[in-house]
Amino acid sequence: MVVKTQNQPTAALPTHKAAPAKDEKVKIGHIPRFEFDTYEMTVGDKVYPILNKGMKFAVYYDTDKNGKLSLEEMIEASKRAVNDPDDKTNVEDFLLQVRQHMIGQPSVYKDDYPSLEGIYSRMYSIAAANPDRVDVVNIGQSTEGRPILAMRLSNDVHSEESKNKPSVIVTGNIHAREWITNDVVATASEKLLAGDAEGALEDMEIWMLPNVNPDGYVYTREVDPLWRKNTMRNDQGEVTGVDLNRQFPHYYRIKGDSKGSYLDDFGANDQPNLDMYRGEGPLVEPEAKVIKNLLDQERNSLGLLDVHSFGQLLISGSGTHDVKPEEYESICNAMNGAMEGVDYKLLPDNGLYPVSGGLASYVDSLGKVGLVMETAQSFQPGPEKRDIEVDRASDAVVEFVRQMQARAHSRS
Numbered sequence: 001m002v003v004k005t006q007n008q009p010t011a012a013l014p015t016h017k018a019a020p021a022k023d024e025k026v027k028i029g030h031i032p033r034f035e036f037d038t039y040e041m042t043v044g045d046k047v048y049p050i051l052n053k054g055m056k057f058a059v060y061y062d063t064d065k066n067g068k069l070s071l072e073e074m075i076e077a078s079k080r081a082v083n084d085p086d087d088k089t090n091v092e093d094f095l096l097q098v099r100q101h102m103i104g105q106p107s108v109y110k111d112d113y114p115s116l117e118g119i120y121s122r123m124y125s126i127a128a129a130n131p132d133r134v135d136v137v138n139i140g141q142s143t144e145g146r147p148i149l150a151m152r153l154s155n156d157v158h159s160e161e162s163k164n165k166p167s168v169i170v171t172g173n174i175h176a177r178e179w180i181t182n183d184v185v186a187t188a189s190e191k192l193l194a195g196d197a198e199g200a201l202e203d204m205e206i207w208m209l210p211n212v213n214p215d216g217y218v219y220t221r222e223v224d225p226l227w228r229k230n231t232m233r234n235d236q237g238e239v240t241g242v243d244l245n246r247q248f249p250h251y252y253r254i255k256g257d258s259k260g261s262y263l264d265d266f267g268a269n270d271q272p273n274l275d276m277y278r279g280e281g282p283l284v285e286p287e288a289k290v291i292k293n294l295l296d297q298e299r300n301s302l303g304l305l306d307v308h309s310f311g312q313l314l315i316s317g318s319g320t321h322d323v324k325p326e327e328y329e330s331i332c333n334a335m336n337g338a339m340e341g342v343d344y345k346l347l348p349d350n351g352l353y354p355v356s357g358g359l360a361s362y363v364d365s366l367g368k369v370g371l372v373m374e375t376a377q378s379f380q381p382g383p384e385k386r387d388i389e390v391d392r393a394s395d396a397v398v399e400f401v402r403q404m405q406a407r408a409h410s411r412s
């Protein structure tokens, strides 16, 4: 029952594989109801009805088939289903978000994580403390018109010469629910400014983008803690969303996967109601375009690291092999070595999981280093676990910058 795809949690999620018969029209939001018309979830001494969107989980986790669920029952069901020793999921933490999604409640850790305004004000504070070395740049607008902000780090950030330096890009939160990732990128920025990668700000411009999916982030705080996509609306005005990490033009559609059919979906979905919906076409969504424009502008960039959660994995690009597999391995090993107390698994892109239209593979196809880091063991770990994960994952980001610096030197 465990579906493994890149950037998908590896815990026991229900599969989306039960495709309807060919002639049956797929209705957006349609969820098959088995056993019971309604399900209930017990939280403490309260009982909540499970919402339509949570029904597929209810069917899956209600192992004693009584129409009533609790977090404990979900944990037990999940533990029984997962027996992969490589699976790093913290089942309890992960299912906390699933439960809140099922009953339409906010994340239990909502107050432990910053609002979007909080993320942006942290960026402005970092810039205010480092006026000659940090510039906050509005690089474009989201679907709902929110600014997408980047910090440009360089020792002479306001000079014209700075713009000619080779650059590095680090992105976070392309998937809305991966709350820990914006903290990883912001904390890595502070470490870089504290001098953790010696000479990096002299040699390069470092673009730090803690949150490239602001609408989705707000949606995960206000509406659904398990939301992954942006907040694109369909013709009826309902939020269906597009997976921004399936929007890029490299292998946007793998051969044999035709538009309009979901039966041949491979590495992304053509069904708008699914988590990996690829959208109407490559780079149609504003957020994806904004990232593409930055990559166009930074033609002399060396690489991009896209920070996701979760799974404790480092996934390298394998588009064109301009960057050789052994170079990826050496970069990933160095990043792994920079982290204390963990051993991230190294994976080649598409080595185990099919992906199409991913950002890191697109960067790889441009002849640059394109890497995905899947940090932590759930999307929104509680504050204690979060702080530990953020500290070591941000060390890995700093190491990535060092690796790009070495690359810049070897080329000059």
Ligand SMILES: [Zn+2]
Pocket (backbone or CB within 6 Å): 007, 008, 175, 178, 308, 309, 310
């Ligand atoms: Zn992700």
